[in-house]
Amino acid sequence: MSFGSPSRRRTGRVLVATTLAATAVLSLPAVAEAKVTRYRQGSASDVSRPAWSGPAYTMNGSGAVVPATMTKAVDAIRGGSGSIDVTVLAASAASGSPTPECDVIMGLPNVNSCTTYVLTSTQDASNSQVNTDVRNSEFVYFAGGNQCNYARWKGTPLQASVQSVVAKGGGVGGGSAGHHINSSVVYDACTASTDSATALANPYDRSVTFTTGMFSWPNYGDTVNDSHFVSRDRMGRTMAFVARALKDGLTSSGKAWGVGVEEGGSLFVDKNGLATLSAEDAYVVLGDHQPEQAASGKPLTFSNFKIWRLTPGSTYDFANRPTCGYYTRSVVNGVADSNLYSGTPVC
Template sequence: MRSLPALFLFVMSLCVSASAQSAKQYQFFVVGDPTNVTRPQPAQPSLVLMGGGTDVDDAFRWMIQKAGGGNFVVIRATGTDAYNPYIYAFGNGVTSVETLIIPNRAAANDPFVLERVRNAEALWIAGGDQADYWEDWKGTPLQAAIQGLANKNIPIGGTSAGLAVLSQYVFNALNGSITSPQALSNPYDKSVSLGRDFLALPGMGNMISDMHLDSRDRMGRLVTFMARIVNDGWTPMTHGIGIDVETALLVENGNATRVGNGSAYFLNTVGIPEVCKPKTPLTYRNVGVQRLSGGGSFSLTNWASYGSSTVNYNISAINGVLSSTQQGGSVY
């Protein structure tokens, strides 16, 4: 039988151990040397907007070049450190790649997490579920730290769910995902859950973004999101960006170029929806689309392409069904 002092010390050691485990809410993984380095502040803001699926190598090379190397930080709510060796292999002055898994608000308030994010030369928001980012990061010091990087022109990028939270308006998926037919048939379905102002990034104001556009046929729900934003009085007109899988936009000082295998779609509304109400199919006519599939660039500031680099057409939702002015009627 244990003596009382020995038992007391044993129980106390368990309490201390449990306390230490509960105090550390995040996970941290690193390759390279995590010693903080200082690089000159970039002169221009830069963003990488990636549509999900297989990552686009050229986008990371560009992002590292804009950062000037240094400490490249990846944040996510779930997942693994798989980005660490992938990004570190590009070299070009990267001294470390660090992944922080930040699964709750306690982790988003942790001093170590905040220190690593604030000192990043580049920040990547991984895919996952944007509802986690919305519920666990919004309104925390982590959100403020990300915004602080943007204010210093530190390159920021995101893919899939990470892309979703980069625009002013956000499909935050608080009630799960939704398909295009579901959204078009009822724009006020509980799963059409929208929020705003997670971040304020250059060129991303008055805009909503969506990902996996081609592979998951999401044009219809993007149009529905835009209809809701206008119909609910958030703004008299809005823009949307939809990006295919294996595709990224490289945005510097408001000008976007495309890399990867797919297309990017730049949408703009014209007026308010004809019919946008609960349990009623959406009717919203003549939403403008500019599709960027090859070279050239697109100005997010002027919402126009340079060098006739886009294919331009209109799409309409009529009684919940999409149509297009393109020959053949494709909305993509």
């Protein structure tokens, strides 16, 4: 998440006047005076066909769309023919262009339309036009910002609408906050944003809070995502997230996998669970046993996290999770081992 930092803002190039003139900007009625803003680019009519070839996912370390993985997702969903419709969901307005994600997506092949929604209230998630557009699309992209806003959509019609896109063979993705919301255990930061030192010193600090039961995508269960991973030194806090997920029974397997993606990096995950990394490094952090110490007000102790470092072009199979290729790092009384971001694989 980029809450409390300069990159909290969704950024993108400024639209030229002719593009703005071609973009539909509507204020749609919603409950209790909430304002829903809609920007439509591309065709005014949605694609219609009986079946799609996904699901497919993009998991980005920062808010921006990564063309390489987005193109893979489009191709996977369309199955070699036709084009798709994309919906971007944002909880805050962007600086510069109001549609930075769609500006990129509309430049990719085989995209019929891209619709951006800015939803400023939890009640907006019940707006009928929003839900119609989401259900009619084949890919939903969650913009960067504050993932707590997305977590508040749990239990709303919009949660079910996004799930329906994946169920019909479409896809979903997001960057930064949009990456966080797509794991099965969501670090929601609804009280405050934490850092590695704080989370390791007390994994039950008020800044370490989670949402579960929102999305659990096929082959991607028992995960907790993190973003801006190396540049903001977030390995330590991901270790704390994994320990909390295990201690609190938030996963179903007795194991938890942290998935940290660096700024500019992106994982494309296909329908079989195979993830391929583009642009920057990513890390998978496995906790496969209970922490030795994880209690309120006490520093974390956890031995032998298993860590896979992924470099651009490498893969990780979430359907058949590997048992080799990792290095190990531990935390003792809130102090993590040195050199957390590289190591010699043990097998």
